[in-house]
Amino acid sequence: MAGGKDKGSGNGAGAIGQRATLRTISELTGLSQSTVSLSLRGGTALKEETRRKVAEAAKAVGYVPDRAGVRLRTGKTNVIALVLDGGDDSIDFARQMIQGIGQAIRGSRYHLTVIPEFVRTQSVETVRYILDNRTADGVIITHTGPRDRRVQLLMDANFPFVSHGRTEFFTQHAYHDFHSEAFATVAAERLASKGCKHLLMLVGDDSTTNHHNIVTAFHHATARLGIVGTIMDSAALRGGPDEIRQLGLDIARRADRPDGIICDSEMRTLALIGGLQDGGLKLGQGVELIYKQTSDILPTLFPRLDSIVEDVFTAGGELTRLLLRRINGEAPETLQTLFEPSPRWRS
Amino acid sequence: MAGGKDKGSGNGAGAIGQRATLRTISELTGLSQSTVSLSLRGGTALKEETRRKVAEAAKAVGYVPDRAGVRLRTGKTNVIALVLDGGDDSIDFARQMIQGIGQAIRGSRYHLTVIPEFVRTQSVETVRYILDNRTADGVIITHTGPRDRRVQLLMDANFPFVSHGRTEFFTQHAYHDFHSEAFATVAAERLASKGCKHLLMLVGDDSTTNHHNIVTAFHHATARLGIVGTIMDSAALRGGPDEIRQLGLDIARRADRPDGIICDSEMRTLALIGGLQDGGLKLGQGVELIYKQTSDILPTLFPRLDSIVEDVFTAGGELTRLLLRRINGEAPETLQTLFEPSPRWRS
DNA sequence: CATGTTAATTGCAACGTTGCAATGGTGACG
DNA sequence: CGTCACCATTGCAACGTTGCAATTAACATG
Numbered sequence: 171m172a173g174g175k176d177k178g179s180g181n182g183a184g185a186i187g188q189r190a191t192l193r194t195i196s197e198l199t200g201l202s203q204s205t206v207s208l209s210l211r212g213g214t215a216l217k218e219e220t221r222r223k224v225a226e227a228a229k230a231v232g233y234v235p236d237r238a239g240v241r242l243r244t245g246k247t248n249v250i251a252l253v254l255d256g257g258d259d260s261i262d263f264a265r266q267m268i269q270g271i272g273q274a275i276r277g278s279r280y281h282l283t284v285i286p287e288f289v290r291t292q293s294v295e296t297v298r299y300i301l302d303n304r305t306a307d308g309v310i311i312t313h314t315g316p317r318d319r320r321v322q323l324l325m326d327a328n329f330p331f332v333s334h335g336r337t338e339f340f341t342q343h344a345y346h347d348f349h350s351e352a353f354a355t356v357a358a359e360r361l362a363s364k365g366c367k368h369l370l371m372l373v374g375d376d377s378t379t380n381h382h383n384i385v386t387a388f389h390h391a392t393a394r395l396g397i398v399g400t401i402m403d404s405a406a407l408r409g410g411p412d413e414i415r416q417l418g419l420d421i422a423r424r425a426d427r428p429d430g431i432i433c434d435s436e437m438r439t440l441a442l443i444g445g446l447q448d449g450g451l452k453l454g455q456g457v458e459l460i461y462k463q464t465s466d467i468l469p470t471l472f473p474r475l476d477s478i479v480e481d482v483f484t485a486g487g488e489l490t491r492l493l494l495r496r497i498n499g500e501a502p503e504t505l506q507t508l509f510e511p512s513p514r515w516r517s
Numbered sequence: 518m519a520g521g522k523d524k525g526s527g528n529g530a531g532a533i534g535q536r537a538t539l540r541t542i543s544e545l546t547g548l549s550q551s552t553v554s555l556s557l558r559g560g561t562a563l564k565e566e567t568r569r570k571v572a573e574a575a576k577a578v579g580y581v582p583d584r585a586g587v588r589l590r591t592g593k594t595n596v597i598a599l600v601l602d603g604g605d606d607s608i609d610f611a612r613q614m615i616q617g618i619g620q621a622i623r624g625s626r627y628h629l630t631v632i633p634e635f636v637r638t639q640s641v642e643t644v645r646y647i648l649d650n651r652t653a654d655g656v657i658i659t660h661t662g663p664r665d666r667r668v669q670l671l672m673d674a675n676f677p678f679v680s681h682g683r684t685e686f687f688t689q690h691a692y693h694d695f696h697s698e699a700f701a702t703v704a705a706e707r708l709a710s711k712g713c714k715h716l717l718m719l720v721g722d723d724s725t726t727n728h729h730n731i732v733t734a735f736h737h738a739t740a741r742l743g744i745v746g747t748i749m750d751s752a753a754l755r756g757g758p759d760e761i762r763q764l765g766l767d768i769a770r771r772a773d774r775p776d777g778i779i780c781d782s783e784m785r786t787l788a789l790i791g792g793l794q795d796g797g798l799k800l801g802q803g804v805e806l807i808y809k810q811t812s813d814i815l816p817t818l819f820p821r822l823d824s825i826v827e828d829v830f831t832a833g834g835e836l837t838r839l840l841l842r843r844i845n846g847e848a849p850e851t852l853q854t855l856f857e858p859s860p861r862w863r864s
Numbered sequence: 865c866a867t868g869t870t871a872a873t874t875g876c877a878a879c880g881t882t883g884c885a886a887t888g889g890t891g892a893c894g
Numbered sequence: 895c896g897t898c899a900c901c902a903t904t905g906c907a908a909c910g911t912t913g914c915a916a917t918t919a920a921c922a923t924g
Contacts, residue, residue: 470788549873
């Protein structure tokens, strides 16, 4: 009993091959399973000595509560589900988001299950499945729309969730979002300070709330700065890289072309640059460009290209922390955060 | 439906809110829970009529077996775990892998949990955790090394797994791998057919089996073709984009520079192109380039750049199918596949 | 008619956990 | 000395599932 050195890495002490359960500890300490269970979960009505004995024994045998047992008894899954959007506008978005979540649940009981979506539509099927089968304690969804049906469904069911992106629902829900308005504003200001008089903004996917926010902020900013601001109709951007490249070519050839471009997607930025270069333009001469950066792809190729960073890794962590607090019962309206664009790329 | 002999407990079919269990069906059909369970799992010793009745009732109430119950009783988790490598050499690798896995388990009982690794080292911690806690029925690992310790651990424990990448162990295990040798060979041949006499190959991460395979095949190919083949020491490639860019610049300025370059990573290809362009070279003139393509990033910018495609999405699906067969007891040595480089990018 | 054979179904226990009611033991108070 | 309140601990049941031994019914066999 006086042993203290055997830190259960792997399954050091205890029976070989057999997993430690409450019973193991119960037999080891001479206490009942109920007491052990209670003690491990911080029962208040226990003798100090008992708690110590249990804690020691648990450590010695490397006890970890069986997930199936807990889940069956309590309904708690200790799982959070990420509904992974099908699109890939933001390069490396999925990986960073997952890494961010992973870091946030590290060392906790929680596991992450990922459910990929195969189309970018705010489809309700996946969420309904999770709801019907109680397959997670909470859900993270991304790329929300103003009246996102998934959000509606989750709110109706009063199920813990957090969205990456805001909505326009009156009822409050937990979210974390990139401050797109700040992005649009800062981008416009920077271009203006470089002398630009006519800005063009490319924004895709008008189904997201983000789209609306960014457009509004852009118009405000250009109005305030007293310069011309044009939005590139998102319908024209649906067609994929080729069309955007063509757009870049058109712009390069136009006499009355904008002298500053803002782009909210790395994929589109790449295609656009391709087109501009096809048209004989060089970056930073003839037209200024600034884009929303989510990966270190573009700097690899264009180190001097100006950008504003959205840190998806950190966002993943923040979303997770919010969700866990939501699962623990905190009120949704206290779980809403915006991140300003980061000044620098994460090292 | 015939025979409504329910005990009048007053919970109609499809009762709101309450999940259907075996008990529900049992009460509905008048059969015992054992029979229902047996029937649903295809018991052979049952009357045809019984099976039909059970099946109908199950469908009517939308029965789905409770995961926790099954898991507790049988130990089967119906989960497959993806250990997600920390690196990001292959742009979009994680997303495509996950999508591929997702498609393969679609409609099945299986869920996917993702465990991100934060360093690219074949670290054994994650796998040990899964093993100790029986947290999944099978594991997918990627970026294997010749004597990968994770593989060793999994084989020792006789735990179902499949690796994306081969190893050099004598004992056989399930794997699926990109045919790097074919990549190296085809790439060399294509460059040779364009008249190149001196090839340079950039391969990163010499800790993977892949590295070894590709180098060997490259040397064979250049020898056979009667041209010069140089390998860029991977140590020099560790430093990140800046150093590779510098390398590109150096190459561009050298008089005796190689006239054909093969690159196995999109990130490095980008950095290299940056350097070559800094040095005043234009793509396809002065030096030919061919790279291993895993995303549609580069074609967006350089549509005419030659590439050989590794289809990670399909690989994810294949890995999953192999793993599921392994979980079902098929022998490892029958579960080994290689994919030839795809002729075209997936549409 | 007792006995064996087979087919179809069932009861029971167990997986590991937790909530709750119940237990026994202590001391204070009237 | 009986009653009450309190403390620390315990036994039991239940969550939903499945494997196995046991049961029933029907029917043939000796």
